[in-house]
Amino acid sequence: MGRIKEISRKSAHRRKRNPVVYLICEGTETEIRYFKRFRSRGCHIDIIPIPSQYKAADRLVQKVRATMGTNPYYPDEGDVIWCVFDRDENSDAALQKAKQVAMKEGYRLAYSNPSFELWFLLHFVNQSAEITDCEGVIRMLKQPGRLEQYKKNNDVYDQLEPLQKDAIERARQRIQTLEIEHIEVISRKSNPVTTVADLVEYLNSKR
Numbered sequence: 001m002g003r004i005k006e007i008s009r010k011s012a013h014r015r016k017r018n019p020v021v022y023l024i025c026e027g028t029e030t031e032i033r034y035f036k037r038f039r040s041r042g043c044h045i046d047i048i049p050i051p052s053q054y055k056a057a058d059r060l061v062q063k064v065r066a067t068m069g070t071n072p073y074y075p076d077e078g079d080v081i082w083c084v085f086d087r088d089e090n091s092d093a094a095l096q097k098a099k100q101v102a103m104k105e106g107y108r109l110a111y112s113n114p115s116f117e118l119w120f121l122l123h124f125v126n127q128s129a130e131i132t133d134c135e136g137v138i139r140m141l142k143q144p145g146r147l148e149q150y151k152k153n154n155d156v157y158d159q160l161e162p163l164q165k166d167a168i169e170r171a172r173q174r175i176q177t178l179e180i181e182h183i184e185v186i187s188r189k190s191n192p193v194t195t196v197a198d199l200v201e202y203l204n205s206k207r
Contacts, residue, residue, distance in 0.1 A: 019078030021203065022071070023047045024064055026055050026085045029152045030116055035084075035203070037157040043206035046071065057090045058097035064107060080108060082199055086134070087113040092187050099186045108202075111186050112194040117141055119196040120156065122170045123163035128177070130191045137192075164200065171197035 021043055025031040028049050039045050048071075054063045061083050073079050083102060087095075095111075102109050112118050115134035121127055124146045131137050141147050147156055160167070174193055175185055183189050 017074075017077065018042060018044050019080070019206070020044045020046055020073075021206070022068060022073070022079070022081045023199075024050055024060065024067055024081065024083045026050055026060060026088075031084055033153070033155050034157055037155070038200075038203040038207075040207040043203070045203070055085075055088070056094055057085050057088075058094040058101065060085055061098040061101045061105075061107060061109075064105070075106065080202075081106075082108045082110055082202075084110040084116070084196070084199070086111075086115045087188060087191070090188070092184075092189070095186050095188070096184075108199070109186065110194075110196045110199040112196060113188065113191045116194075116196065117150075118192050119167065119171070119194045119200075120147065120150075120160060122167040122194070123160045126170045126173070127192050128174060168197040168201060171195070 018041075023031075023035055023045060025035075025047060026049075032047050032049065035045060035047055048067055050060055050063070050067050054060050054067060064081060064083065068081075073081070083098070085098075090098075099109065101107075114131055115137050117134060117137040118127065118131070121137055121141050125140075127140070131140070138150060142150050147154075147159060150156065171194055175195070178185055178190055178193060185193055185195065
């Protein structure tokens with residue numbers, strides 16, 4: 001596959017363009033439907049599902065450039081790459097490798113343990129007890145007064161948006177607790193945790 005066209009501002013005289021936020025997502029339904037709702041006039045969001053062979057966290061981050069193909073990438077003009085992924089079956093070694101590569105390449109990570117749906121759940125409850133897997137998160141998410149009819153292909157943005165500030169605060173509180181306990185966020189031990197709040201705040205800042 002081709003490489004990202006990483007072009008310096010000095011290389012060409014172009015009319016001003018809005019920055020692009022590239023979201024490299026392992027999910028094919030939930031994440032894509034949700035993040036599409038953040039698109040705005042001030043920032044273009046390009047959501048790129050990753051090929052199945054790259055779903056391991058370390059391979060996802062290592063193969064960002066191949067996944068993006070020939071999409072133009074101008075980091076000096078505000079373009080940013082976010083990798084959105086869950087714990088899944090990743091080992092701690094794979095998760096740490098993903099973090100190291102991301103730091104080296106300047107990518108940002110939106111990590112959820114055990115699954116992306118934890119971000120949705122935090123809109124309704126301050127979850128600090130461990131949840132076994134994605135199915136467990138969804139069962140909690142479908143409890144009365146929450147997203148009772150939830151399915152992965154549903155667009156739930158409008159239901160969640162009024163509660164978004166609460167979810168951000170709960171996500172940040174959990175990360176602070178992990179830091180106090182000296183538990184690595186990008187690891188299996190951090191369950192439950194999500195850094196999707198960082199991505200949501202970033203996208204909100206571009207509106």
